[in-house]
Amino acid sequence: MKKEKIQPHCVVCLIPFKRTDQVHTDTFGTQIQHAKCFMFKPEFIKDTGTYEEVVNKYPNYKKSFIVSDNPVTDLSLVAAHKLRK
Numbered sequence: 001m002k003k004e005k006i007q008p009h010c011v012v013c014l015i016p017f018k019r020t021d022q023v024h025t026d027t028f029g030t031q032i033q034h035a036k037c038f039m040f041k042p043e044f045i046k047d048t049g050t051y052e053e054v055v056n057k058y059p060n061y062k063k064s065f066i067v068s069d070n071p072v073t074d075l076s077l078v079a080a081h082k083l084r085k
């Protein structure tokens with residue numbers, strides 16, 4: 001089965017990332033958050049850069065994260081995300 005790529009949302013503000021957004025990755029290795037939204041302590045910041053840089057740097061992110069100026073705004077994705085909160 002083909003794994004679908006998604007345009008990830010910042011887990012804090014739920015806004016889809018744009019290529020040039022400044023983001024942090026965390027040391028848990030699971031999330032990308034806007035630099036301005038980062039919800040953990042500074043010692044949990046693993047890396048910083050634009051969204052495009054960070055996704056291209058880490059193969060695990062590149063597998064499932066889309067880099068695009070035209071984010072997919074899939075309503076079912078947003079709904080699922082909100083349900084998990």
Ligand SMILES: [Zn+2]
Binds near residue numbers: 011034037
């Ligand atoms: Zn954010």
